[in-house]
Amino acid sequence: MVAIVGEGRITKQEFEAKLAEQPSFVRSRYSSQEKKKEFLDNLVRFELLVQEARRRGLDSDPEVRAMLEKVMVQQLVKTHTESAGGAAVGDEEARAYFDANVSEFVKPxxxxxxxxxxxxxxxxxxxxxxxxxxxxxxxxxxxxxxxxxxxxxxxxxxxxxxxxxxxxxxxxxxxxxxxxxxxxxxxxxxxxxxxxxxxxxxxxxxxxxxxxxxxxxxxxGLNQTFDQVKSRIVQRMESERRAKALDELVQSLKDKTQVEVKEDVLAQVNPETLTTTPPPQKEPGARTP
Missing domain, CATH: 3.10.50.40 (Chitinase A; domain 3)
Structure with missing residues (x-):
């Protein structure tokens, strides 16, 4: 532990991870013990505010929960597509894509x-x-x-x-x-x-x-060579692979999860009468789409 904040703890690993998020020229400012204490003080302040937010019940606030769910979904998508996307696109695959779509890159x-x-x-x-x-x-x-x-x-x-x-x-x-x-x-x-x-x-x-x-x-006209567009092709192919991996995950979840749409309730929604309001209090177990 580098600091104990009430019931919370800040570990050396957490401190190093937060410091590593900073650009190299910023990290160099925190070489001395005094400067490291300054950086740690920011983490302490954040931990104090987190604990106070919990005491006030904000971790159960519908808006906070909705934001947390969005972050969780973003992280799920990121980790799944990165792991399921397969190996990086190689030169042979990129060349095959170029040859199959040459009219996109070479145009009179x-x-x-x-x-x-x-x-x-x-x-x-x-x-x-x-x-x-x-x-x-x-x-x-x-x-x-x-x-x-x-x-x-x-x-x-x-x-x-x-x-x-x-x-x-x-x-x-x-x-x-x-x-x-x-x-x-x-x-x-x-x-x-x-x-x-x-x-x-x-x-x-x-x-x-x-x-x-x-x-x-x-x-x-366009007369782009393979070398000129290779990085763009690789980026596109990897993006397509990630999108396919996500589609497959969603489909697999649909296949094993019962989804029921209440058509009568959906029909009652009139977009033209809606105004921007805070999200309503959710019932226990309810999920935000």
Whole structure:
């Protein structure tokens, strides 16, 4: 014992444990006997207050008991998930996770464009007419005070792409390869050449017809290596293991514990009429969720 406080005792181990909780630069201040007494005095004060709280019956106070139960549950979750989580995630496991989810860490750049399409197959008599109409519409749109709004109006009025016309020609986010598959190399090249949000392209010829594109957004690509994301993967996998261990514990407790829900009582609860009040006095044996 390093101190006797009424009926309480402060052991050397308890004193050392409390001192060890302090940062190293703080612990160094308590090298002398005088300073150690100062630190011990704080523990004595705390013990005196604990004993007084018990004398006043605060250890049976509903709010105190509810707080204690929360701390106990937190400690249970911590100890169970740490012990049941298994061995630390190794390099091979982390690498396998990376390979299975590589699309999360390696992503090509994408653009989101709206298009106005005037259908005129390459070599058809309609091609020259479509080009002239696209040039005229482009000039009208760029003269407008609100290019985006003017483009949207033009799409809904003139575009012949029935799949996107009602959405203002929105093609969604597409990679270069997806854009090539959707409309050809020239369409993809023009789309990715747009730099400023709201920028309008010149008329673009494809096998299908003549297009005008308006840039809505850009997404920068990702090319993260395994070494760059390894620590994040390990942290995620260990977190998933702890969550799984907790779910399994809760399920096992449900399996062996009778749980009955009083639907009629639950139906009487009206959240809108509730106000913040101290927790009610619990009946013996009652538990706080």
């Amino acid at each position: 750049p994408r653009v989101r464009v709206n298009q106005l399409l005037l259908k005129a197959p390459r070599g058809s008599p309609e091609r020259a007419k479509a080009l002239a109409q696209a040039a005229r519409l482009s000039a009208e749109i760029q003269r407008s005070e609100n290019v985006k709004q003017a483009f949207d109006t033009a799409v809904r009025t003139h575009s012949q792409d029935t799949m996107t016309q009602s959405q203002g020609g929105d093609l969604g986010f597409l990679t270069r390869d997806e854009m090539v598959a959707a409309g050809g190399e020239s369409l993809a090249e023009s789309a990715f050449a747009l730099k400023a949000i709201g920028q309008l392209s010149a008329p673009i010829e494809t096998d299908t017809g003549v297009h005008l594109l308006l840039l809505q957004a850009r997404q920068v």
